[in-house]
Amino acid sequence: MRRSLAADGAVTLAALGLTLVMLAGGGFGDTTPGARPLDVPGVLLAAATALPLLARRRAPFTVYGVVAVAGLLLDAFGYPYDVPFGPVIAAYGLAVTWSGHPRRSRRLAALLAILAFAPATAVAYALSEHRLQGITPELVFFALLTGGLWLAGDRARLRREQLAVLEERATRTEREAERERRLAAAEERIRIARELHDSAGHAINVILVQAGAARLLHERDPEGSRRAIATVEKVARGTIGEIDRLVRALREDDGSAQFEPADPAALEELVRRHRAGGLRISTDLRGPRAALPRSVAWAAYRILQEALTNAARHGGEGRVDVAVRFDPDAVEITVTNPVGPGGTRPGTGGHGIIGMRERATLLGGVLDVTTTGRTFRLHARLPCGREAT
Structure with a gap:
């Protein structure tokens, strides 16, 4: 002004x-x-x-x-x-x-x-x-001048309107980008909250089982009791590290690459932790360990973690079969375990099954749970294309 x-x-x-x-x-x-x-x-x-x-x-x-x-x-x-x-x-x-x-x-x-x-x-x-x-030349000049003024003014108006449209478009684009950024941040927080729920739920379940085992074995099997207490300590330390990682993710803007190598060792470590918790688990990992999108790697880990936690929490006596297949275009996870009295039924699972299904759906995959007799089966298929990131 x-x-x-x-x-x-x-x-x-x-x-x-x-x-x-x-x-x-x-x-x-x-x-x-x-x-x-x-x-x-x-x-x-x-x-x-x-x-x-x-x-x-x-x-x-x-x-x-x-x-x-x-x-x-x-x-x-x-x-x-x-x-x-x-x-x-x-x-x-x-x-x-x-x-x-x-x-x-x-x-x-x-x-x-x-x-x-x-x-x-x-x-x-x-x-x-x-x-x-001699006024004729001046009058002709004035006539041309006034016509030119109208054209020049009209062109200037059009340019001003175009600039206003471009500025409005830029402002609108900036607002949309800000809205997208906030939505992405909100989705990331939801994802981290889900991971925290899965990780903490798994850890608490293992700690409860091992603490109970340590109490029962304290008198008749001191060595087994010490192993159970060591497992509790290890799981607790791992959970603290996991929580620290999630808090850092909330504070930092992660600009790392979207693709990283698959880490079967992480899945094997997860299985070992549940074996230490008392589950009898057989594993079958097949296929090449090719590069996976980070989101797929995390989803596979969390789905397997929740499936094993559910097996320990709701399953009856028996062995848990875990099969993970790495294909060029997808990762498939199958977990089969017995169902104890009052165990999980298809479609009646709590937040754990809902969370697993949401993870698969967000990646364009599917997750099915079925019960045949007293056997519970979970199958998840996660696409590995770049669109999954």
Whole structure:
């Protein structure tokens, strides 16, 4: 706003100064014979052709009318008003503002007012008698000038509107990017919360089993009790490390690569921890250990972890069979275990099964749970394409 006022003030002062210099010097170029010298009325009319320009942005049509009439009066009274600085500036401002007006009547009024300046100047020259000779070139010049002013103003308006559209588009894009960033952050927090639930649930279940085993074996098998306590300590330390990693993920903007090598050792370590917790687990890992998307690697680990936790929590006596197949386009996980009385039934699992299914669905995969007799089977298929990241 201040910049616009400063620009309008500079334009107004320049127009007033040039007009006064022109009138005081008898015109530009050769002195106009018989021209009226600058006097008080001439100064007032010169001011009327320039000072209203301060308001040309707020009332362009009115300002143009005032300065144009003042300029025509200078011509009619015989002043050497060779170049209409004020009317030219006002006409340009009117064209910029009204050439794109939504009301057709205003656009037409602005165009006619600007084009009428040339014939009105001819009438003013006729009233001032001493300027009748050789006025045709000047009138032609004024006619071309007014037409050019309209076109220039219209082009400037179009450019301004295009810039406004581009700025609005950039602002909208920035807002959308910010919204996407917030959504991504929210999804990441949900993912981390799910991982924390899975990891803590698994650890607590193992700790409970081992603590109970240590209590039962304390008298008759001290060595077994010590092993159970060592397992509790190991699981607790691992859980603390896992929580630290998740907290760091909340604080940091992870810009690491999306692809990393699959780590079967992590799955084997997970199985060993559950074996230490009392589960009898057989494993069958097949296929090449190719690079996996990070999201798929984590989902596979969490699904297997939750499946083993459920087997320990709800399963009956018997062996847990774990099969993991690494294919070029997918990872398949199958966990089969007996179901004890009151154990998990298909579709009736708690947050664990729901969370596993959500993980698979988010990656474009599937997760099915079935119960045949007293055998529970979980099967998950996770696509390994880059779209899974």
